[in-house]
Structure formats: C-alpha cells, structure tokens
Amino acid sequence: MTTPAIQVESLTKFYGKHRGVLNLNFQIEPGEVFGFLGPNGAGKTTTLRLLLDFLRPTRGRARILGLDSRADSLAIRQRIGSVPGELRLYENLTGERFLDYMAGFNARPPSLRDHLLDALQFDRAELRRVLRHYSRGMKQKLGIVQAMQHDPELLILDEPTEGLDPLVQQSFYTLLREFQARGRTIFMSSHILSEVERVCDRVAIVRAGELVELARVSELIHKKTRVMQVGFMHAVTPEQLNLDGVSVEHLDGQHATLAVKGKNIDALIKRLAELGVEDLTFEAASLEEAFLDYYRGAPAADTEGIE
C-alpha cells in the first residue's frame, strides 16, 4: 500500500473564538494534482499553514509523506517545495543570490533551476538585478523557481499564478504536468477555477472553514445541473423525455427546456435523435458553475475573490 502524500484527519484551527478551519478530512495520493478551492477567507491558507507547521492545530493532525506534520516538520520540509500566497522576497538580494540562498537550506541540489528558468522565460541577465527592481510577475516566477528547483517530492502552492501573464501561466501548467509525470504530488490552492479545472485531478471545496466537497474534477462538473434547450421537428410529450437525470423544466409543443444532471448524456442524445431535433443548445460543463452551486445563497463575502 502506498503512503498518502498528504493525510489530514479532523484538522481544526481556531484563532481565539474565530474559526479558521473545522474538522477537515482528506487524503492526497502520490502523483496527484490536488486543487484546494474556496474564496478568500474560506480557510485555504490556514490549511496550508497548518500543513507547513506555521500554525498549530487546535485539534486533529496531518501527515505529510507519511510523517507527522508537527513532530517531523523538519524532515518534511527537506522534501517539499512551497510557493506562499502574497509572495514576499528578500528585496535587497539579487535574483541569483536569492535562489542560491534558498537552495542552501536544502540537502538536495537545485538541479532543476536552469530548466525552470528556461520554461518560465526568465531572462538570465535579470538574475543579476536586485529583487526590489523586479516586476510582480518576475518575483512570482522566482518564487516558483525557488520552490521547485530542488525537485521536491511534494509541492504546496498557494495561488501560484498570481501576477503571471497568461503565456507564462501556460508554461507553469506544463511544468506541473512534468512534475506529475515524474511521480511528484502537487497540492494547490487557488481561486482561479479555470486553472484548477485545467491542471487538477481532484479538488476539495472549502466554505467558511469546512470541507463541502471532495471529488474528481470531472465528477464535480457532471454533478452540476445543466440546462438544455431543444427545438423538436414535431410536438413531444413530457413522457417521451422521461429519462434518468433529466427533468422537463418547460415544454411548449416543439420547444423544451431540460435540466440535465449526471453522466446520462448519451441516452438523452439518442432519445432526442429518435424524436427528431431541429435545434439544440446545451450549456458547457464548467467547474465554475459546479463550484458556484456550493456558494449559492451564501453571503457575498463568501464568494469574494473567485474568478
């Protein structure tokens, strides 16, 4: 049996009376890209900080790479890389000195540095400049390089693409896939749903500090109820549209509005073909819609920062 990359059991953190996270339970397998979703203040960063032993849990525990996140924190941090949220660097160092300084803490050599700098289109001449003169995007690239340069077994990333331009974001996603292909695990918090949909295998959704969903991205998308508008060649009856996962929202002779849930698309399409379709509109499945389902009816503050 393989050891989970991350195993979280009843993890709870209170800041005085204020709840950070409550009773989190999840497990991430080696080689997974796992997305941790939620708006600002939902508890994403608190969870990451608990895993990294910045915060001490009120209850529960976490095991990382088979080790206790508190007792074996030092050994864990030899084997992981991290990009913190709201990244701040040592502004008075040059880029090169900064990367050397960060690499100096780890036993593993920074064997991937050159590859990462190339992949993220980082101009080498810039490495000789002092970091306070760097743009936001350049700092973020360097933050990614420092986290990945020693080829860690587990990457913990908090909003890693903040400040990156779209082209560099694509390069970063490719790097994540390369890491995954080498059996590395990636735990990534993000509020950019398109990014998570693209790179993650599974996601956890947190709301107000509690885990409200844990599923494969594809499952989550298919859980979402989607609307299909159909124009038929002839008038149809509701009974003719009676299928699992399909409910008729509106039927007006030849025009129907259907609510479709789950994976029973194939049977529906075949039934529609039998009935004769003149026109069809089916909204695209997206993680964004699925995610927002968990936040419908929530206070506006609960969805702040979601893109």
Next chain:
Amino acid sequence: MNANLLLGRLRTDLRGTLIYSASVAFFMLVVLSSYTAVAGSSAMLNVFNQLPPAFTALMGGDIARILKIQGYVGVGYVHPIMIAILAAFVIGIAVRAIAGEIDRGTINLLLARPVRRRDLVLTAFVQLLIGLGIISLALVIGIWVGLQTLGKLASGVEPSAVLSATLLTLLFFLAIGAYSLLFSAASSDAGRATLFGAGLTLIFYFLNYLAQLSPDFKSLGSLSIFHFWDPGAALIANRFQWNELALFAALSILLTLAAVIVIERRDITS
C-alpha cells in the same frame, strides 16, 4: 543554529556592521582627542564640580574619575551617543531576525525550508555575538589610536583593562539584544518589537539616571541593568568584573532561551 541562515544574514548586514564599527571607533577617537583639555586640570575639576547632577550623571556620575585617562576612556563607553549606537545595532539585528521576517512576509519562504524555529533565535544570537565582537574590536582600535595621539598622557591604560571594559560592554549589549530577541520572537510586527526593545532600554537607562540624581532615587538603580554596567570602574581597577560579566551572560542566555520557547509555541501568522 543554521549555518546558511547565519551566512546569509552576516552577508546582508555586513555593510551595516562596518558602519556601526566605524562610528564606534570614530566616536571613541573624538572622545579621547578631547582629553588634553581636561588632563590633570584642577580648573576643569572645579568646572565639572559646578555642573548639576543631571549633567554629571550622563558621564557616569563620578567626576573625579574623568580627570584620569582610565576614567575618561570609561566616559566614552557610557556616553549616550555610544549607548544609542550600540543599542540600535543589537535591537536592529534582534528585530530583523524574527519580527522583521514575519512583518515582511519572508518568513513564509524561510520556514517552508528545513529551518527550525529555534534556529531563527539561535542564529540571531550568534549573529549578535559576532557583530558585537567586530564592533568591540573597532572600539578597541579606536581607543588604541586615540591613546596614541595623546602620547604620555595615555600612560596607565593597560590593554587588559580595555579588554575587561570591552568584554563587559559586549555582554551588556548582548543582554539588551537578548531581550529584544524575546520581544521579536513574540511579535509579528517589527515596529512593535523595536518599540518594546528600545523602550525597555530607555526605561532602564532613565531608572539608572534617576538613581544617580538623588539619594532618594538610589534604590531605583538596582532595577536597571545599566546599574551593573560600569566599564569605567573596570578600566580604573584593571580587573575583570566577574559578577557583572556572569550576570550579563546569564541574562543573555536565559532571555534567549525564553525567546526559543516563545517562538516554538506560537503561531506564525504574517
């Protein structure tokens, strides 16, 4: 202690340490260069005796001492400018080491690496020792150059006496650095940690100052660590003040251990 962390910090703070060292050496040179005006002058003694206690307390309180070269060198050690320079140096290092890292947000990078929390404290303590060692060396060089310019007037200042006074000063400021380190370990705000470190130093300074102004306030002196720091006496007596050295060393170690306990127990939130 973490060697990579220490080397990084020493490298970052090298320029500052050299500036502080040069300032200390230059200040001591300036102080000693003025000694020719007071040396053995009974007229000056009369002038000093006319000064109000509020003024003489700034020079260590004992006016008769400063007519001797050993006592005059001692004034250089305890002069408010010298205290301000050395206190700024140690408080600065202590605050930047922990509260500064948290305040700037760089702690998120540092503690994601295999760095023990206690290493933040212990590395800063070693950095304080090294920095104060360099500054002490500059202080001694400043004294030596100053004494050379005085010629025969400088006779009577033994190297062992300078070593004794300098070691006492080093440990005294190490103790100030250690309580600043404790404030730094407890805080996520560099400004607040600086305020506490500098504030407590000022309180100690004024308690000692008040104790010298009037016999009514004399008991306040023992509440201040400044009360136990008298490099002038070490210079004049030419002997190591073992009790005071032990006191400052013990304070430094205990306060540093307290800082370790605090940093190990707290949440790091930036």
